[in-house]
Amino acid sequence: MRIDSHFNTTHFTDITAGDHAIPPITATGLDDESFDSVSLPPLLPKGFGLRCPDHEDEELRFHCKECDKSMCRDCKLLYHEGHTTLPLEDVYEDRKIHLTQAVKLSNANIRKLHAECAEINSKRLEIDHESRDAVSQIENHANEAKRMIDELSKSMIKTVRSQNAQSRGQLDASRETVKEKVKGLQGLVEEASRILDSEDCFDIIDKAPGITRTMNGLYMDKFTLNRNNNYVFNV
Numbered sequence: 001m002r003i004d005s006h007f008n009t010t011h012f013t014d015i016t017a018g019d020h021a022i023p024p025i026t027a028t029g030l031d032d033e034s035f036d037s038v039s040l041p042p043l044l045p046k047g048f049g050l051r052c053p054d055h056e057d058e059e060l061r062f063h064c065k066e067c068d069k070s071m072c073r074d075c076k077l078l079y080h081e082g083h084t085t086l087p088l089e090d091v092y093e094d095r096k097i098h099l100t101q102a103v104k105l106s107n108a109n110i111r112k113l114h115a116e117c118a119e120i121n122s123k124r125l126e127i128d129h130e131s132r133d134a135v136s137q138i139e140n141h142a143n144e145a146k147r148m149i150d151e152l153s154k155s156m157i158k159t160v161r162s163q164n165a166q167s168r169g170q171l172d173a174s175r176e177t178v179k180e181k182v183k184g185l186q187g188l189v190e191e192a193s194r195i196l197d198s199e200d201c202f203d204i205i206d207k208a209p210g211i212t213r214t215m216n217g218l219y220m221d222k223f224t225l226n227r228n229n230n231y232v233f234n235v
Contacts, residue, residue, distance in 0.1 A: 063091040181218055188215045 050060045050070075058072035065084040076085055192211050195203045 061088055062086065063088050184218050185215060188218070 052072035055074045064080045
């Protein structure tokens with residue numbers, strides 16, 4: 001197995017250069033024991049014992065910063081002349097430290113995300129509860145409004161029916177009055193016709209004025225029938 005297949009040094013900085021040392025990655029509020037849930041392989045001893053694929057007699061001892069590639073002594077001399085070279089053990093140690101810190105920070109972020117999910121779930125339950133309460137209140141108000149509307153409708157219907165009965169009674173009384181007037185006028189017309197057909201001129205002279213006044217007055221509500229079916233003048 002080649003150790004360089006597990007490394008990516010594209011953005012690697014030479015940790016041996018004094019002014020360019022890579023600052024350690026830290027998570028605020030975390031210590032070395034917090035959220036360390038990922039097991040890492042033990043530190044490899046010096047002398048990895050990994051052979052160079054191009055030079056089988058040589059071990060991989062160095063790492064080229066420019067090419068991001070592990071190499072042996074011969075590769076360093078033949079293919080990476082002038083390149084910045086780091087001991088492979090140092091690269092391993094540095095990247096292991098950075099990866100360990102990244103794992104700790106990621107575990108801390110996972111805990112925060114779990115807390116956010118729990119808060120979201122709590123908010124959802126709260127919203128559902130508020131919605132159920134709102135629906136219940138609306139239904140209660142609707143039922144109360146329906147009850148009030150039913151009572152008001154019954155009262156209004158009762159009033160309308162009472163007014164209808166009263167109006168019908170008045171109309172029935174007026175109708176009877178009109179019928180009585182018609183009956184009276186028909187009697188007067190018959191009497192007047194009999195007088196007009198009579199050859200006795202004194203009947204017309206004596207009775208015509210009274211019958212005329214009675215007929216006109218009956219139509220104008222000046223006369224009403226008494227118990228003896230005689231018309232009396234209304235003062």
